[in-house]
Amino acid sequence: MDLNLGCTRMLINECRAQGLLRNQCAYVLATAFWETAHTMQPVVEAYWLSENWRRNNLRYYPWYGRGFVQLTWEKNYQRAEAETGSPVHQNPALALNPAIAAKIAVTGMREGWFTGRDLNDFIDLQHSDFVNARRIINGVDRAQEIAVIAQHYDEALKAEWVD
Numbered sequence: 001m002d003l004n005l006g007c008t009r010m011l012i013n014e015c016r017a018q019g020l021l022r023n024q025c026a027y028v029l030a031t032a033f034w035e036t037a038h039t040m041q042p043v044v045e046a047y048w049l050s051e052n053w054r055r056n057n058l059r060y061y062p063w064y065g066r067g068f069v070q071l072t073w074e075k076n077y078q079r080a081e082a083e084t085g086s087p088v089h090q091n092p093a094l095a096l097n098p099a100i101a102a103k104i105a106v107t108g109m110r111e112g113w114f115t116g117r118d119l120n121d122f123i124d125l126q127h128s129d130f131v132n133a134r135r136i137i138n139g140v141d142r143a144q145e146i147a148v149i150a151q152h153y154d155e156a157l158k159a160e161w162v163d
Contacts, residue, residue, distance in 0.1 A: 006040025030150035067101035
């Protein structure tokens with residue numbers, strides 16, 4: 001995996017700043033890679049469709065998916081604002097700012113904001129359950145594919161990760 005693609009380095013730095021393990025960082029990167037259509041840049045949910053489509057079709061509008069992990073629902077924007085100090089609830093477009101999006105992705109996955117499950121539930125020093133770690137974000141949707149990506153990121157990070 002390309003550790004220099006898009007905002008990958010920013011995400012790695014945020015993982016380190018928050019004390020994540022290497023394999024936990026690998027899973028954060030894999031999730032971001034998947035959720036951003038392989039760009040490693042914050043994106044808007046259904047970016048290929050119009051704002052009008054989102055308004056008419058997403059029941060959580062205007063708090064639809066944005067960022068590296070597709071932050072959704074008003075309560076998650078409120079929590080992200082409280083936790084990061086960035087007024088994303090007042091201005092949801094701020095969740096597209098790479099630095100804010102990185103903090104939201106890493107903190108949210110570390111603390112279990114999105115589903116109540118967090119990185120420590122599936123990934124620690126003894127094991128990396130990259131398949132079930134998908135439950136941190138979105139049930140088991142595409143879990144196998146994302147697990148393979150996480151394995152590749154973990155291998156790439158081994159060359160440079162020093163605790």
